[in-house]
Amino acid sequence: MSRLEVLALDQLTEDQRTVLDAINSGPRGGGTPIGLVGPFGVWVRAPRIGMAVQALGGVARFETSIAEDVKEVAICVVGAHHQAKFEFAAHARLAQAAGVDAAAIENIRLGRDPVLKGTQSLAWSVATELMDAHRISDATYARAISSWSEEGLIELVSVVGYYCLVSLTLNAFDVPLPDNMDDPFPDVS
Secondary structure, three states: OOOOOOOOHHHOOHHHHHHHHHHHHOOOOOOOOOOOOOOHHHHOOOHHHHHHHHHHHHHHHHOOOOOHHHHHHHHHHHHHHHOOHHHHHHHHHHHHHOOOOHHHHHHHHHOOOOOOOHHHHHHHHHHHHHHHOOOOOHHHHHHHHHHHHHHHHHHHHHHHHHHHHHHHHHHHOOOOOOOOOOOOOOOOO
């Protein structure tokens, strides 16, 4: 059960509606309105933060030079680390659609080392080191710069940071899973 009461669209203030319209008209919606699900239902309640965060999320998710499979590996690592149910459930699907092996995604969920290759493996290393040690080792940094350049690594670190915010938002407000998502962490309340 969410800590927040469900908002109806007709309850939104003008500023809240502006945030929701920005979310729905951006690349997330893909022509289908997102509505007030997931972290977006939280952020519309604080329009100044909500507008800034949704804009950052749009760039981090849709406007980087980092390949989708690489981003999705990193996002899944963050979601699993925080046991953010909505985040992991949503992005496990997106990761698989982007070409990440289902067994690797399951190992990430379970906190095990996944079998990944190339830049997917490197994304796992970057995200895991940031989550566990709060920094990137010199060896991982050198590999990441070689693979993605300075700009690309900044983008990937920003993706990790953004999804930490998403995960913490979901967990702080106990945002429930929609009926069409399975709970990836059923033992976590």
